[in-house]
Amino acid sequence: MSRRRHENFRELLSKREGFTVSQVSFQNEVLEAHNYYRDLHCAPPLQLDNKLSRSAQIFAEELASKNQFYHSNTKGVGENLYMASGSNVDSLTGKLSSNQQISSSFSYANIAGDAPVTDWYNEIEQYDFDYPGFSGATGHFTQVVWKNSKNLGVGIAYTSEGDSVYVVAQYTPPGNYQDQFPDNVFPEGQC
Incomplete structure (x- = not known):
């Protein structure tokens, strides 16, 4: 696909109201990984939230467009960020070889959603x-x-070169409040 068509595709995708099938699949993998670990620590499962996912996707x-790593200023959310880079983004996908292209059709199916969560x-x-x-x-x-976090939003984006990928997870209500750790973070299996 030509670079121009590739850029147009990304622009059109960013204007979409919904998510692609691959994005939804990735979001569900991230959700499943969260809920697996939360269950180990006696925390109730999170639910995917489309509005939160849209916010995470935009960020x-x-x-990815700036190829920089920093937190958003989104009010009222907790946020985890993950970035993997390299010629084949091996640290995140575990599946792409150096001669494969990350196409503009978004190869999210190749990305393991549990990688950033783990x-x-x-x-x-x-x-x-x-x-x-x-x-x-x-x-x-x-x-x-x-x-106490109940909702999860997930966003994922590649740099224009396709050699780095950014994952954003946003949570409501946010966590990490001082003096609330004993009531919210439990040792594995000790509810």
Whole structure:
């Protein structure tokens, strides 16, 4: 596909009201991974929220268009970010070889939705359940399992070169409130 058609496709997609089948599939994989880990920590399952997903998608597209990594200023949401880059985006997909192209038809089916969630969850190794609280080293983990969060929005976007992918997860109500960790972040299997 020509670069011009590729750019037009991305522009048209960003104006769509809904999500592509591949985007919905990816969102559901991210949701399933969240709910798997939340269940281990006695937190109720999250529900996908279309409005929140639209917000996350718009921000993922902004990050990808600038190829920069920073948090949004979206009020009233918790937010986890993930970025993978490289000639074949191996760290996220595990399936693309260096000679494959990421097409403008959005190859989200090739991306494992559990990859960013597992990366965030693995911060558990640094979390001290004896002294619960916020830490920059564990904030992604605590947001994933935060008991009072109910809704999840998921966005994903590639850079125009297709060599980096950005994933944005947004949560309501947000987590990581000081003094609320003991009531929202439980050790595995200890409800």
